[in-house]
Amino acid sequence: MPTHDGEMWAGDRSGRIAPEITRMSLKSALGFGSDRKVRYAIVGLGDIAQEWMLPGVAHTGNSEVTALVTGDPRKAGAIGERYGVTDTYGYERFDVMLASGKVDALYLATPNWRHAEFVIPALRAGIHVLVEKPLEVSAEKAEAIFAAQRASTAKLMVAYRLHCEPATLDTIRRIRAGEIGEPRSFTSSFSQMVDPANHRAKNGALAGPLFDMGPYPLNAVRALFGEEPVEVVSAIATRHPDSGFADTDDTVAVTLRFPGQKTAQFTVSYFADTVSSFIVAGTKGVIQMNPAYGFGDPLEQTVSRGGDKSHKSWTPTDQFGGEMRYFSDCILHGRDPEPDGEEGLADVRVLEAIQRAIETGQRQPLPPFARARRIDPERQVQELRFVKPPKPVDAKSPTRQDA
Numbered sequence: 001m002p003t004h005d006g007e008m009w010a011g012d013r014s015g016r017i018a019p020e021i022t023r024m025s026l027k028s029a030l031g032f033g034s035d036r037k038v039r040y041a042i043v044g045l046g047d048i049a050q051e052w053m054l055p056g057v058a059h060t061g062n063s064e065v066t067a068l069v070t071g072d073p074r075k076a077g078a079i080g081e082r083y084g085v086t087d088t089y090g091y092e093r094f095d096v097m098l099a100s101g102k103v104d105a106l107y108l109a110t111p112n113w114r115h116a117e118f119v120i121p122a123l124r125a126g127i128h129v130l131v132e133k134p135l136e137v138s139a140e141k142a143e144a145i146f147a148a149q150r151a152s153t154a155k156l157m158v159a160y161r162l163h164c165e166p167a168t169l170d171t172i173r174r175i176r177a178g179e180i181g182e183p184r185s186f187t188s189s190f191s192q193m194v195d196p197a198n199h200r201a202k203n204g205a206l207a208g209p210l211f212d213m214g215p216y217p218l219n220a221v222r223a224l225f226g227e228e229p230v231e232v233v234s235a236i237a238t239r240h241p242d243s244g245f246a247d248t249d250d251t252v253a254v255t256l257r258f259p260g261q262k263t264a265q266f267t268v269s270y271f272a273d274t275v276s277s278f279i280v281a282g283t284k285g286v287i288q289m290n291p292a293y294g295f296g297d298p299l300e301q302t303v304s305r306g307g308d309k310s311h312k313s314w315t316p317t318d319q320f321g322g323e324m325r326y327f328s329d330c331i332l333h334g335r336d337p338e339p340d341g342e343e344g345l346a347d348v349r350v351l352e353a354i355q356r357a358i359e360t361g362q363r364q365p366l367p368p369f370a371r372a373r374r375i376d377p378e379r380q381v382q383e384l385r386f387v388k389p390p391k392p393v394d395a396k397s398p399t400r401q402d403a
Helices: 023-029 047-060 073-083 091-098 116-124 139-151 166-176 209-213 215-225 319-333 341-360
Strands: 038-043 063-069 105-108 128-131 156-158 183-193 231-238 251-258 262-269 271-282 286-289 299-305 308-314
Touching (some): 038 047, 047 319, 063 091, 105 116, 156 319, 166 215, 183 209, 183 215, 215 341, 251 341, 262 271
Parallel strands (some): 038 105, 105 128, 128 156, 183 262
Antiparallel strands (some): 183 271, 231 251
């Protein structure tokens, strides 16, 4: 991969680093001085990229945007002017962007089912990738991405922004420290009123609440239990006649079984008022987050043990800028990020099994899956100040305007 001045990175042309380069000299050889910034292409300029990721890039201190990729030339021009980015590309010229020598990494915010087609070529080209969740919409495609990551010198991180969020990490720390005893059950509700005109309501299960919102409670319970589910016990999907959805079920309810007979239940919905919460009940206490998954508002935690109760509210942080800063730091210092491709695959295989349970009405046993690495609450926490989102260009929030 070329550096700013067009020279190859240290090592041979495959991107491998010469073994005789020491850790200290490696940083210098790669051009990663204290003022070095990772150059990103933003791929997909929908509401998430425009309103939440792009505004926070400048205050990461270690990242900058040097290219935009979108199917809308007008949008590319307007966003490019807003952020001073002159290199813009249509999706059909994605390969040209990869070979341009002007980007080190990309942030991918295309629809879920278009992740593999961009992630895999980028990794093969030695370009680092921060990809929105879910990693893909099938275990087969997720495994292909994970394989590409293992074969590449580039790094891959799935954009689970809560893996860097202070309130979430504090909750994980408390449970790991045994403050509520052994966690036994997890219950979560996550809903929003989605506009039937939004693409999420027009692409069936691939864009429905299961794959769009389901990763939040699923990823949360996997992190909080520190284990992988062994069975999808049940899953149902419903479509209310007043939702206005012609092609998409608006609500999905799921029950999972974990090792040791632990249970997890969650409901995700496109047709209910906004809620974002979970409760973990343990043998010695209960911990609740409400709100739990959002951004822009304080996340709040309540811990109950016997007759004692404590409550804490966290000042909102820039979760998007924070996860980019963490990823860029991993790139600049040669560390492997968490969450990686394996973490993304761990969720997708369960989401796929949930969809099978919906379609068949039958339990779905899950093959054994050992996660090699989990969240490190001490090293991953990010506390960038919250950034007010700008007005987007030709992109709308999925929420109903009359909700």
